[in-house]
Amino acid sequence: MRTGRKILVVFAIFSLLLMLNLPKALAANAKYDAAGLPDMSDFDPSNPIIPTGDTIKIAIVASFSGPAAIVGEIYFISVQWAAHDINKRGGILVDGKRKKIQVIRADTQSKPAVAKKVCERMILKEHVNVLWGTNGSHIMKVINQVAKKYGVIAQCAAALSDELYDARNFTRYSFMTSFQTNQIGRAAAYYYGQIRKKEKKFYILCQDYLFGHSMAEGFKEGLKLYYPQAQLVGEDYHKLFLTDFAPYLTKIKASGAEVVYTGDWIPDAANLLVQARQAGIKLPFANIFLDEPNFLHKVGVEGTKGLLNISQFGAPNPLFKNDLQIKFYKAWNDLWKTKWKAPFNTYLFKHPLGNIGSYMFQTYWLLSVIERAGSLDPEKIIKQWEGDSYEYISGKVMTMRPVDHKAIQDLHAFEYVPPAEQKQSFNIPPYSYFTGCSNTGPISTIPAEKIMPKLDPKLKR
Amino acid sequence: MDSTTAMYVAQGIHGLAYGMILFLVASGLTMIFGMMGILNLAHAAFFMLSAYFSYQALAMTGNYWIALLAAPLATAVVGVLVERFLLRKVHAFGHVGELLLTVGVSLVILDAVKAFWGTESLYVDLPESLKGLIHVGGLEYPVYRLFVIGLALVVLFIMAFLLYRTRLGMVVRAAVSDADMVNALGINVPLVFMLVFGIGTWMAGVAGVAIAPILTVFPGLADQMGMDAFLVVVTGGFGSLSGAFIISLVFGELSSYGVQFISALAPVLMFVLMAIILVIKPTGLFGERE
Incomplete structure (x- = not known):
């Protein structure tokens, strides 16, 4: 077949797929591997298994004390679940070495001044690779400023203000995976x-x-x-x-x-x-x-x-479209029913859906980006994440807009x-x-x- | 009545209901200051503690009325213990010691509720008999809010009766006026003060139970109500029960009609009124001591 004809055939197939409204599963660069879900029965948010040695460190910068302490715990269980899942699969290969994920609580007490100090401590003493945040855009702003100063990746998974990524506040080290006001x-x-x-x-x-x-x-x-x-x-x-x-x-x-x-x-x-x-x-x-x-x-x-x-964690009805989704759901829900203790045993934590599901899968996206970047070098992560797209277990697809690092998504x-x-x-x-x-x-x-x-x-x- | 009139009347009753809740919180605070000269910065924490007690009592018994009786009493017991074993010891060292101690007590209470009940928001159900609305001449009004108004009036009446119509009240007033003289007459003044502190925290406790079905019970509850109550005491005059009562009602109505007519300025109206009154009378509307 002549080259011109080959190009024509490829173009025709591509156009046909577009006309058929190309399934989003195919549109994503990567997706959550639900088939590979390991045995999660040893997951206990009250007694998390903390990997040691050379790890990929994620600091959850949030309120873990004061009236909003429960918010920090919601983030923790979501991120720790994703970390536990990936760790049981063997971790992530970065810079030629397979590393596990370590999640660290970084308590802001809901105060910007404390947030700044704790972020700096996380970077300078704990050597974290990612600052993950948080409740309150004023706190997220501080996280982004510190991330920019030290050249560390930040993920905005829970703050919602558009202003965080406007011309005045934008930093290329931070990515907004949450929806916005x-x-x-x-x-x-x-x-x-x-x-x-x-x-x-x-x-x-x-x-x-x-x-x-x-x-x-x-x-x-x-x-x-x-x-x-x-x-x-x-x-x-x-x-x-x-x-x-x-x-x-x-x-x-x-x-x-x-x-x-x-x-x-x-x-x-x-x-x-x-x-x-x-x-x-x-x-x-x-x-x-x-x-x-x-x-x-x-x-x-x-x-x-x-x-x-x-x-921001929805998909068209019904909720369960295949066995893998049911398996994932039950892995969580069975533990909630039988194992977890306060504060993780209330209705708030019954389902891995809603905000918990969203925080969890935003974290899976982050880890997938790191895995595909093959490195913890922030520049390589930025390059990988800009324009990237990722499919959640629900079928929802997230795409990172390169110009301002805001996620494009159906709601x-x-x-x-x-x-x-x-x-x-x-x-x-x-x-x-x-x-x-x-x-x-x-x-x-x-x-x-x-x-x-x-x-x-x-x-x- | 037509719908517009019903709206204005409803706003008036809202103001009255909120004013009464404010009074319940502020009255204990102003009484403790007026009688004992102690600015109890833990007062709002006692209010919050009682809301948690009422949640617990309701969870254990399923009966709101038991919660209404038990929670303020339990709060008063905590108050009495605080006075007997902590405040009394620092009383001789003046106001700074008392202020610091009460701040410390409020922090301990805050951490204690987090330890016992966690940081999640808790919810207290309305009793069945107080659910629903009353319909009068085109006006629909929640029964529970009317109950709160009645409850506050009962508490006000009991306090006024105790203080001004009983021998105990006479002793309390005398002890406030000249503690040494009352002591010389053989009356146990520290016991009187302990009683006053207990009654003050009991009143905060009643307010805590009254508010619990309307608001989320969470560790920030003290801050949510504490500032407004403090404004009432400052504006009404430290130590003046009647000042606290009148200003609570005025603040309630300001808040209600403020939202109706000048919504954007509603939150600052209380501060404006306080500033005006303090400029004219620095001791507050009915206050005698600074």
């Missing part, structure tokens, strides 16, 4: 305007600081783009850790709103919903933090029905339904996520191209 707001608006097409009157109630305002801005932008017929009937910003939501709820009730969009995190989000239900307000709340199961149980089945959760809108209706999503026994509260039923995909991460035009690379 503006994107979340646009995703919620897209869901109501382009998918659900039902409610038209919205009320925004967010916390009165940068995060709350960014979440609100995203939603307003999204409404303009995807739901111009929608009406914003009210917009308020309340102080953090507010005690009494009743005055806001009375305003919301009087406004005729059909949906309340809130960027609040717990405890504010929980107090808002609890007080709303106590006041007889049954409106749906669209949010990303109203998924904490202990709290959902307190509100009960009726009170949590109709909530909308925008998730998913979870509509909460009573336990009896959760089978459409949770399709293995017991056919519901929880019996004491509403949870995920219908799932809608918000395509990545509709909610691309914000790119600061001033960022020149």
Whole structure:
């Protein structure tokens, strides 16, 4: 066959695949090897097996003390699970040597000054290879600054502010694998305007600081783009850790709103919903933090029905599409049922899904990048990660935008339904996520191209 | 009534309910200061401790009413022990020692609740009899919030009765006025002060149980409520129960109608009022001691 004809045939095949909407599994550079999942029965977050010697060190920079200490533990179990999995497979071959993953808790006490000190200690004394963070964009900003100063890789898996990667704050050493504030707001608006097409009157109630305002801005932008017929009937910003939501709820009730969009995190989000239900307000709340199961149980089945959760660990229904996914799920859930002790034995840790699933698979992506870079040299990791794509066990594909290191991804809108209706999503026994509260039923995909991460035009690379 | 009027009336009752909760927290704080001259910086921690006690009592008995009785009592016992074995020993060394000690006590309580209950948010259910709404003339209002208003009024009445209509109250007031003289008359003044501290922490305990079904019980609860209560005491006047009562209600209404009419400024209205009152009367609205 002549060269020209060969090129033509290849081009034709490629075009055909594009037309057939090339499956994302094929689009990813790498994917989680679910078939290789080792025996995880010795995994115990309270007594983790810590490898010694020459290891790949990941510092989880987070709150491990103070009121937010549980957040650090959520990160820890997620990252440690991924590390344990990879370690049992023999570790990762880097710079000609097979190394295991060591996870280190680095307590910020939720204070930027402490975060700076602990990050520097992690780099200079513990010689960590990755700073993994964290709750609070103000703390993540500190992590990124330290990462830049010492030339160490940072992964932003949990902070959500777009500003962290704008022209002023961007550092090529840091990668944002979490979703972002503006994107979340646009995703919620897209869901109501382009998918659900039902409610038209919205009320925004967010916390009165940068995060709350960014979440609100995203939603307003999204409404303009995807739901111009929608009406914003009210917009308020309340102080953090507010005690009494009743005055806001009375305003919301009087406004005729059909949906309340809130960027609040717990405890504010929980107090808002609890007080709303106590006041007889049954409106749906669209949010990303109203998924904490202990709290959902307190509100009960009726009170949590109709909530909308925008998730970064979603995939179209049903949840389990093959045996490997079931095997992975059961490896976690069986341990939760039989082995783990406080604080890892509550509803919060029942499923390796939601935020836990997301943190876990963001870590798998990091480890996959290191493995494929074949080195712990930050420059090689940066080169590998920029433009990289990775497929989670759920089939969700993440792509790292090279220019600003923000992850491009589909998001998913979870509509909460009573336990009896959760089978459409949770399709293995017991056919519901929880019996004491509403949870995920219908799932809608918000395509990545509709909610691309914000790119600061001033960022020149 | 029409929906707009119902909204304004509801906001008024919200203000009253929040004001009453504020009063429950602030009254114990101001009473301890007024009677004993101790600025108890652990007061909000006692409030939080009681919320945890109520969670525990409810988990063990499933009965809110038992929790309402037991949790404040347990909190008061802790308060009495703190006064007897810690505060009394540093009382002779002045206010700085007491301040530092109460800060220390609050930190110990914070760590203790984390050790016993962890750092997760805990939730306390409303009792069945207090669930639901009351419907009056087009207004729907949660029963529990009305209960909180009633509870605070009962506590206020009990305190006023104890202090101003009983011999015990007379002794307490006399001990505050001239401890040496009361001591010389054969009355055990340290015991009186221990009792006052116990009652003050009991009041914080009642507030803790009252708030638990409305708010998440978590280790940050003390900070969430403590600052507002402190503002009430400063503005109402250190040591003045009536000042705490009036300012609590004013703050409650400011908060409620502030959200309704000038939402963006609602969080600062309390501070503005405090500043105005302190400029005019530095000891607070009804305060006599600085």
